[in-house]
Amino acid sequence: MIRVLLLCALFAIFYFVYQVTPSSDCPFCNRRVVHRQKYYEDDKAIGLYCYKPIIDGHCLIIPKRHVERFEDLTTSEMVHMQKLIKKTHKASQKAFGANSYLLLQKNGKEVGQSVPHVHFHYIPKKRGNPMDLLLRFLFAPLKAQISSKEMNKKIKSIQDSWEKEGWTSTVNRAVI
Numbered sequence: 001m002i003r004v005l006l007l008c009a010l011f012a013i014f015y016f017v018y019q020v021t022p023s024s025d026c027p028f029c030n031r032r033v034v035h036r037q038k039y040y041e042d043d044k045a046i047g048l049y050c051y052k053p054i055i056d057g058h059c060l061i062i063p064k065r066h067v068e069r070f071e072d073l074t075t076s077e078m079v080h081m082q083k084l085i086k087k088t089h090k091a092s093q094k095a096f097g098a099n100s101y102l103l104l105q106k107n108g109k110e111v112g113q114s115v116p117h118v119h120f121h122y123i124p125k126k127r128g129n130p131m132d133l134l135l136r137f138l139f140a141p142l143k144a145q146i147s148s149k150e151m152n153k154k155i156k157s158i159q160d161s162w163e164k165e166g167w168t169s170t171v172n173r174a175v176i
């Protein structure tokens with residue numbers, strides 16, 4: 001029990017030290033950033049693959065309208081986010097063998113929100129030791145950005161699963 005508490009404390013320290021970085025630009029409103037990472041897009045939302053995934057299949061679900069916090073979303077946008085999260089999970093189950101998943105959404109820099117544009121982290125987990133995920137969080141700040149090749153491979157895995165479900169997306173990776 002003490003070990004678990006120590007790990008949690010270490011995680012919290014690392015997370016706040018490394019994640020709270022003020023940003024004047026919004027990467028989620030930057031077309032170049034979005035284009036590199038997106039696996040899904042429609043008129044209201046985008047789905048991005050995380051460039052520093054905590055674990056295989058770590059995605060970000062983001063409304064297109066730039067609002068900072070959850071309470072700034074309209075009811076319609078909230079419903080849209082919910083649908084997109086559910087679809088992302090279904091695609092991730094096929095693409096990455098996900099069983100459980102963690103949804104993480106921060107509001108305000110005091111809780112570690114690094115990008116002031118509301119976004120949901122979808123973090124899938126296969127069956128196995130739950131401590132594995134905690135350790136991945138702990139060492140996440142030290143993780144390097146994945147390569148473009150790796151990013152494209154992950155995006156293709158999600159999109160293949162997406163298409164198998166018969167779902168549509170307006171993603172056009174050839175256009176920026």
Ligand SMILES: [Zn+2]
Binds near residue numbers: 028066
């Ligand atoms: Zn934004």
